[in-house]
Amino acid sequence: MMISAGNSSNSSNQALQPVAIGMLSSSPIGPLWVALSDMGLMVVDWSMTQSEFTHKLQKRFNMYVVYDKTRTEESLHQLSEYLAGIRRQFTISLDLTRMSPFQSQVLQLTSDIPYGQTSTYKEIAARIGNPRAARAVGRVEATNPIPFIIPCHRVIGSDGSLHGYAGPGGINLKSWLLKLEQA
Helix, strand or coil: CCEEECCCCCCHHHHHCCEEEEEECCCCCCCEEEEECCCCEEEEEECCCHHHHHHHHHHHHCCCEEECHHHHHHHHHHHHHHHCCCCCCCCCCEEECCCCHHHHHHHHHHHCCCCCCCEEHHHHHHHHCCCCCHHHHHHHHHCCCCCCCCCHHHEECCCCCCCCCCCCCHHHHHHHHHHHCCC
16 A cells, blocks of 8 residues: 655645545445545545535545546445455555644554554554654544544554544444454
8 A cells, every 4th residue: 555645735736636536335334435636545434425525525625526436446446345354455545645744654653553453542652752642643543534444443542442433333333343354
């Protein structure tokens, strides 16, 4: 998986590039939406209508959004395989250029957690070089724009318990994903 990282101060012409969206209408967690820039996958979300997803993207990124089944097909196929328990690794390029360097670093470390394994917020903070940043790591995980592919569900509390999961379904979905991976 290739990750393009950067920060939110990228050139203004980036705001003019269209974002392609697509939907997987049937998944174990409901309708699943993806959004891709020219650099890669930038958002995965679920349990909303096309209008709601488009509005969310326009508000967050100030970008033109188009439905494009062709551009989103591979991402949706890989997500479908993952949610069916078939796929363990993704080969999708990711676009994190709108993230701060800290956010990108946390999400990169999260991406490195192997399928079926877990890490803690504290361990990720220590790997960044700031063991007291566990709460900051938790905030980044809670706002992860590319769940499943960047497996924030694999990050647990130091006591081994499941802590919040910001997506629809909350902690129950986090538990389901870990069971899917048998972690």
